[in-house]
Amino acid sequence: xxxxxxxxxxxxxxxxxxxxxxxxxxxxxxxxxxxxxxxxxxxxxxxxxxxxxxxxxxxxxxxxxxxxxxxxxxxxxxxxxxxxxxxxxxxxxxxxxxxxxxxxxxxxxxxxxxxxxxxxxxxxxxxxxxxxxxxxxxx
Numbered sequence: 172x173x174x175x176x177x178x179x180x181x182x183x184x185x186x187x188x189x190x191x192x193x194x195x196x197x198x199x200x201x202x203x204x205x206x207x208x209x210x211x212x213x214x215x216x217x218x219x220x221x222x223x224x225x226x227x228x229x230x231x232x233x234x235x236x237x238x239x240x241x242x243x244x245x246x247x248x249x250x251x252x253x254x255x256x257x258x259x260x261x262x263x264x265x266x267x268x269x270x271x272x273x274x275x276x277x278x279x280x281x282x283x284x285x286x287x288x289x290x291x292x293x294x295x296x297x298x299x300x301x302x303x304x305x306x307x308x309x310x
């Protein structure tokens with residue numbers, strides 16, 4: 172019975188790992204944000220209000236205690252990005268308005284969620300192989 176279970180788990184792990192296409196190029200950040208921003212601008216007539224004020228952020232922060240090392244190292248926190256000063260810099264020097272910054276934060280949160288999900292799945296795989304190897308060594 173355990174051999175059948177081992178085989179079923181191995182097949183699930185193999186199928187999961189083969190679905191991940193390691194040779195495909197990564198998306199550029201604008202590939203992830205531009206279409207969303209365009210759809211929002213098409214659907215709504217947006218005008219920024221309170222342009223000289225910070226935009227309050229109540230979601231998670233991108234810090235080393237809460238986020239993967241990648242996001243904590245390379246991305247400013249939403250709270251920092253959405254200050255009036257940084258929004259002004261983004262618009263005047265980078266050509267990105269507040270909507271683009273907010274959508275960028277949403278994409279970064281999605282990336283973090285993907286990292287967490289993949290990490291959890293790989294951790295479960297590691298646990299399975301550790302248990303599997305220890306069981307089969309005892310035989």
